[in-house]
Amino acid sequence: MAERAKRARLIYNPSSGREEMKKRLPEILQRLERGGLETSTHATIGEGDATLAAADAVARGFDIVIAAGGDGTLYEVINGMAEKENRPPLGILPLGTTNDFARALNIPRNWEGAVDVILRQHARPIDVGKVNQRYFINIAGGGSMTELTYEVPSKLKTMIGQMAYYMKGLEKLPRLRPIEVYIRTPEVELHEEVMLFLISNSNSVGGFERLAPDASLSDGLFDVLILRKCNLAEFIRVVSLALRGEHLNDSHVIYLQTKHIQVTSPDYVQLNLDGEFGGTLPCIFTNLPQHLNIFVDETGQTTYKNNNPLNLMNLWKPKTGDDNEHENE
Ligand SMILES: Nc1ncnc2c1ncn2[C@@H]1O[C@H](COP(=O)(O)OP(=O)(O)OP(=O)(O)O)[C@@H](O)[C@H]1O
Numbered sequence: 001m002a003e004r005a006k007r008a009r010l011i012y013n014p015s016s017g018r019e020e021m022k023k024r025l026p027e028i029l030q031r032l033e034r035g036g037l038e039t040s041t042h043a044t045i046g047e048g049d050a051t052l053a054a055a056d057a058v059a060r061g062f063d064i065v066i067a068a069g070g071d072g073t074l075y076e077v078i079n080g081m082a083e084k085e086n087r088p089p090l091g092i093l094p095l096g097t098t099n100d101f102a103r104a105l106n107i108p109r110n111w112e113g114a115v116d117v118i119l120r121q122h123a124r125p126i127d128v129g130k131v132n133q134r135y136f137i138n139i140a141g142g143g144s145m146t147e148l149t150y151e152v153p154s155k156l157k158t159m160i161g162q163m164a165y166y167m168k169g170l171e172k173l174p175r176l177r178p179i180e181v182y183i184r185t186p187e188v189e190l191h192e193e194v195m196l197f198l199i200s201n202s203n204s205v206g207g208f209e210r211l212a213p214d215a216s217l218s219d220g221l222f223d224v225l226i227l228r229k230c231n232l233a234e235f236i237r238v239v240s241l242a243l244r245g246e247h248l249n250d251s252h253v254i255y256l257q258t259k260h261i262q263v264t265s266p267d268y269v270q271l272n273l274d275g276e277f278g279g280t281l282p283c284i285f286t287n288l289p290q291h292l293n294i295f296v297d298e299t300g301q302t303t304y305k306n307n308n309p310l311n312l313m314n315l316w317k318p319k320t321g322d323d324n325e326h327e328n329e
Pocket residue numbers: 013014015016017018044045046047048049068069070071072073074095096097098099149154157275276
């Protein structure tokens with residue numbers, strides 16, 4: 001008896017990035033089908049819909065789930081899958097304004113290359129972060145500037161792409177304020193006034209490629225970076241060091257690795273999870289080791305061009321497809 005074709009559920013956000021998915025859908029479906037994946041689609045209609053669609057795809061027994069869009073869509077899809085017992089492998093088509101996680105996995109930014117990664121079905125087990133009842137795969141953070149990613153209106157991003165982040169970042173710079181936090185891990189306890197804290201799974205975050213140089217996506221550990229209270233000049237200096245990966249020895253920076261971390265604060269602190277609003281403190285972060293299988297480029301051929309790392313405008317600039325093409329395209 002012939003083996004049945006694998007069934008894939010393609011969950012896509014038609015509004016992602018420059019709305020490329022709307023144009024490319026027939027070609028993407030054709031390539032997936034020719035590559036042997038019987039594919040059906042779900043177009044998301046708004047916030048939270050990709051989470052419902054992913055949970056539904058798991059319940060209906062699809063062999064593969066594909067998230068097409070930006071980091072926001074990926075975040076929602078992961079939140080629909082992470083709780084489930086039988087989690088099918090996940091493919092990513094990075095067609096959003098920000099695609100930090102696809103970048104961390106070296107998934108090609110061009111749709112043909114990304115589809116081919118899915119068709120080769122080389123899965124890598126990836127850690128997932130759990131915070132209260134939500135999940136993240138790339139980074140969680142709180143404090144100055146971390147709310148930037150979800151404060152920029154989607155329409156503005158569609159219209160002017162990354163410029164929208166520059167504008168918002170400049171607007172916020174004079175209003176940087178420290179927050180008071182209590183941080184508890186199995187290894188340390190801290191009580192500090194901090195500008196921000198980041199709890200990272202990968203090293204590719206918001207345009208910083210060397211933020212957590214030892215971060216591994218599969219080691220069961222978070223890389224935690226905390227920036228102590230500082231003034232504007234010091235803030236900019238540490239950020240420019242971070243762009244070169246030279247910030248870890250700075251006296252304002254606390255760096256540690258852990259699998260479990262509790263953060264509380266007397267202040268009102270919003271959480272950013274993979275670029276989306278993720279509730280407020282207090283929070284408990286737990287690393288779920290190798291919780292999801294994600295298709296990656298096993299050939300190692302995908303490389304990303306580095307933008308000018310000394311350009312301070314990169315401060316607020318998540319990498320994009322528009323200015324971040326692959327060298328091997
Ligand atoms: N049909 C839709 N129309 C408008 N927004 C939608 C729609 N479907 C989903 N969304 C929302 O769009 C948000 C952004 O999606 P996504 O990350 O894929 O695109 P993006 O262009 O990279 O934007 P961002 O930079 O905000 O992540 C998601 O958080 C999702 O809730």
